[in-house]
Amino acid sequence: MGITKHDRIAKEIAEKKGVEYHSDKGVDIRTSSQVIEVEVDANKLKESVSQLQGTNKARYLAVPNELVKEAIDYTTDTGVGVMNEHGKIKKRAR
Numbered sequence: 426m427g428i429t430k431h432d433r434i435a436k437e438i439a440e441k442k443g444v445e446y447h448s449d450k451g452v453d454i455r456t457s458s459q460v461i462e463v464e465v466d467a468n469k470l471k472e473s474v475s476q477l478q479g480t481n482k483a484r485y486l487a488v489p490n491e492l493v494k495e496a497i498d499y500t501t502d503t504g505v506g507v508m509n510e511h512g513k514i515k516k517r518a519r
Contacts, residue, residue, distance in 0.1 A: 430489065435463040438487055438512040452476060454487075459518075461485045461508065467492055470499045477505055483518040 428436075432446075435453045439446035442456050454461035460482050464473040470486070477484040487508040488496045496507045497516045506518030 430465045431463050434465070434487060434489065434510045437510070438463070438508070441512050452480075456482075459483045459485055461487050461512075463487045464496075465489055465492070467495055470496060474500065474503060474505055485514070485518055487512065 432448065435446045435448070438461060439454045442454060444454060444456050447453055447455065452460045453463045460477055460480050462473045462476045464470060464486060465488065473486055477486070483506065484504065485506045485508050486496050486500060487510065489510045493507060493509050493515050500507055500516065504519040506514060507516040508514055
């Protein structure tokens with residue numbers, strides 16, 4: 426079995442940010458100012474947003490390009506930002 430879409434996205438963004446991808450537990454990507462959770466399943470957006478709770482850093486959900494609009498709609502009024510699969514911010518975190 427090859428690399429999963431989730432792992433591919435997480436590794437690419439972590440590499441761009443100059444940090445490690447944490448595949449084991451907790452938030453996938455952690456920088457000094459951001460936490461980024463990668464989600465590739467539209468049905469699990471709620472779970473992923475919950476994973477981002479409890480931090481003072483900017484919280485982001487990174488999703489495949491085809492889920493960006495849905496993720497933006499879902500995160501309205503949550504303070505969670507949205508990135509596309511290449512780490513480009515599509516909605517700023519509050």
